[in-house]
Amino acid sequence: xxxxxVQQDRSVETFSxxxxxxxxxxxxxxxxxxxxxxxxxxxxxxxSTRSALEIASSVESMAASIGGIAGRNSFGLAxxxxxxxxxxxxxxxxxxVLDASIPDEEFERERRIQREQLTAxxxxxxxxxxxxxxxxxxxxxxxxxxxLGTESTLEDFxxxxxxxxLHRRQDPSKMVVSVVGDISVDEVAxxxxxxxxxxxxxxxxxxxxxxxxxxxxxxxxxxxxxxxxAHVIVGYPAPLLSSDELYALDLLxxxxxxxxxxxxxxxxxxxxxxxxxxxTRTVGLxxxxxxxxxxxxxxxxxxxxxGIHREVDRLKDEGITQQExxxxxxxxxxxxxxxxxxxxxxxxxxxxxxLYGLGYRRSLDYGDAITxxxxxxxxxxxxxxxxxxxxxxxxxxxSKTTIDADALGLVKI
Numbered sequence: 001x002x003x004x005x006v007q008q009d010r011s012v013e014t015f016s017x018x019x020x021x022x023x024x025x026x027x028x029x030x031x032x033x034x035x036x037x038x039x040x041x042x043x044x045x046x047x048s049t050r051s052a053l054e055i056a057s058s059v060e061s062m063a064a065s066i067g068g069i070a071g072r073n074s075f076g077l078a079x080x081x082x083x084x085x086x087x088x089x090x091x092x093x094x095x096x097v098l099d100a101s102i103p104d105e106e107f108e109r110e111r112r113i114q115r116e117q118l119t120a121x122x123x124x125x126x127x128x129x130x131x132x133x134x135x136x137x138x139x140x141x142x143x144x145x146x147x148l149g150t151e152s153t154l155e156d157f158x159x160x161x162x163x164x165x166l167h168r169r170q171d172p173s174k175m176v177v178s179v180v181g182d183i184s185v186d187e188v189a190x191x192x193x194x195x196x197x198x199x200x201x202x203x204x205x206x207x208x209x210x211x212x213x214x215x216x217x218x219x220x221x222x223x224x225x226x227x228x229x230a231h232v233i234v235g236y237p238a239p240l241l242s243s244d245e246l247y248a249l250d251l252l253x254x255x256x257x258x259x260x261x262x263x264x265x266x267x268x269x270x271x272x273x274x275x276x277x278x279x280t281r282t283v284g285l286x287x288x289x290x291x292x293x294x295x296x297x298x299x300x301x302x303x304x305x306x307g308i309h310r311e312v313d314r315l316k317d318e319g320i321t322q323q324e325x326x327x328x329x330x331x332x333x334x335x336x337x338x339x340x341x342x343x344x345x346x347x348x349x350x351x352x353x354x355l356y357g358l359g360y361r362r363s364l365d366y367g368d369a370i371t372x373x374x375x376x377x378x379x380x381x382x383x384x385x386x387x388x389x390x391x392x393x394x395x396x397x398x399s400k401t402t403i404d405a406d407a408l409g410l411v412k413i
Contacts (some may be wrong), residue, residue: 003176016347018076062081066092085185086187165411172204218391267294312382316382
């Protein structure tokens with residue numbers, strides 16, 4: 001059966017649970033991109049004993065919620081409910097996880113909705129630029145694939161193909177079940193033993209995941225979208241999810257981001273180069289990126305890119321101050337602790353950390369790990385990872401705006 005994590009919390013008569021397995025876009029390829037996202041919408045749309053309407057009606061009558069999960073590295077199901085309905089909730093939860101039937105009519109409905117989401121995404125400047133950046137940055141690694149898939153892959157999917165693929169993701173021995181809230185540990189264990197322990201599945205090997213090769217030179221990729229603004233991403237390779245360097249990376253992100261961060265103050269307030277500007281990190285099992293993103297006027301694109309370069313050079317030359325580090329620590333620890341007040345957040349965090357081999361206690365020790373980071377640790381991240389020779393700049397702009405790659409010291413790809 002699955003690995004089971006239970007945290008008892010009697011403060012409110014509710015509970016939240018997750019059943020998670022490895023999957024997501026990391027297990028996809030150019031022929032089936034978007035399949036996990038589609039499965040996550042279909043997993044609650046009917047089983048061999050319950051119709052979609054019966055599931056929805058039962059869940060609503062108990063004031064509960066249920067929904068599929070699909071990301072870059074994982075796939076699964078989430079459910080939250082009231083303690084007095086825990087037995088009934090667990091029956092529906094296990095039924096959807098292990099016995100989703102993917103009715104033809106539900107498949108067509110959800111595929112149409114996903115197509116509409118994909119079409120809507122193509123009109124969003126930041127989303128278009130991130131998808132462009134991911135394709136170029138991650139290359140042959142499946143992190144380059146869009147979570148929603150493509151028009152071609154959505155067209156090629158069929159109910160039978162979805163059922164067959166979903167069956168490969170329903171092996172209880174490869175799952176982590178995480179339950180947090182006002183529940184009995186023994187009762188949860190009995191439920192898991194009853195529903196998940198008895199389920200047998202053929203052992204399917206995990207898909208081969210192509211290796212990630214970071215950019216070998218400072219590169220530029222540009223495309224057009226007829227909007228009044230432009231969007232720029234400057235991205236670098238970053239530590240993996242399993243790395244201890246991730247805590248220092250989090251603090252670098254916090255120093256740069258927010259209305260009190262360096263990027264906002266320098267590029268927006270002082271130089272008026274941005275409508276919005278922030279740093280972000282996309283952290284994965286095989287590849288990660290740390291990026292700075294800026295929405296700007298088309299005529300200010302070159303100055304915006306140069307402004308980001310100057311801020312990175314300043315980080316390398318001057319580092320961050322102790323005051324900046326202390327502020328960033330308070331911000332990260334405070335947000336983390338607030339997030340963990342919710343049963344749903346803890347169930348998800350415990351489950352994912354255990355699934356990824358990091359250990360379910362990782363989030364409980366986050367504050368101590370962040371507190372231990374020094375200015376020198378953050379400087380080490382800057383020096384090691386913000387390598388201008390492995391930088392990728394991605395720009396989406398109006399067609400009438402021209403970009404001189406040579407003037408930016410970049411190689412256009």
